[in-house]
Amino acid sequence: MAFQEVVYRPVFGRALAVITVVVCAVxxxxxxxxxxAAGLRYAWPIILVAVVAWALFWRPTLRVQQHGITVENVFRTYFVPWPAIRQIDTRYSLTLHTSQRKVSVWAAPAPGRHRTLGLASKDFEGVGESAKGEYGELRPADAVSTPSGNLAQLIRGRWEELRETGLLAAGEDPEAETVSWHYATITAIALLVAATAIGLLV
Structure with missing residues (x-):
């Protein structure tokens, strides 16, 4: 059976980004x-808010792919090949631990306290063994009814399957794990911050 790539983008975040950008444009x-004249002076902070909202709420994306996982965050994009994964955690957000770094998935933060209060044992059905702590405990963010837990279980399932079938036996290629910075976004925000300061102070 061909591998089916999964792409996750939080709907609420993207809706919030659209609303913010539209309000800023108006x-x-x-x-x-x-x-x-006032527009030339005071439009910059409004544009800055729109760009930051886009970077924070629209950009974050998780792609579960055949050869690894791509995590697109605000300022960086990571590619983590399956053999590089050492642990999958959900403490503060879905996080991939490798031998080189921890990759937090901005698109899948841990659920808030109000969301976890109503969790029951059925919300943890099917959670993989690798999710359990030393004493078999699970975090609320591991619940498959939450985005972080659902995505973590998807990744754990694929990772455990590859490990059990020996497809990770070849070991990790340090060069395969990559990080790329979003220089255009960083530059745009820096320029808008400078323009905002000039417009408000001059």
């Missing part, structure tokens, strides 16, 4: 409509 248009 604000910029209103500024220039009322007073072009």
């Amino acid at each position: 604000g910029v248009v209103a500024l220039f409509w009322g007073d072009p």
Whole structure:
């Protein structure tokens, strides 16, 4: 059976990004409509908010692929091949531990306390053995009814399957695990911060 790639983007975050960008766009248009000079001076912080909202809420993505996992966060994108994974954790967010680093998945934070209060034993059915602690305990964020737990179980299932069938026996290739910075986003935010400071102080 062919491997089916899974792409996860949090719907709430993307909706929040769209709403924020639209509100910011309306604000910029209103500024220039009322007073072009004021628009040139005060539009920058509004644009900055829109760009930050896009980076924080729209960009984060998790891709579970045949040869590894791609994690796109705010400022960096990671590719973690299956043999590089040492542990899959959900303490604060879905996190992949490798021999080189910890990769937190911004798209899958741990659920808040209000979400975990109603969890029952059925919410943990099917959770893999590798999720359990020293005494067999599980975290609320491991519940398969939560995004972090559901995605963690998806990854654990694939990882454990590859390990059990010997497909990870060849070991880790240190060069296969990669990190790329989002220089365009970083530069845009830095320029907007500078423009905001100039506009408000000059």
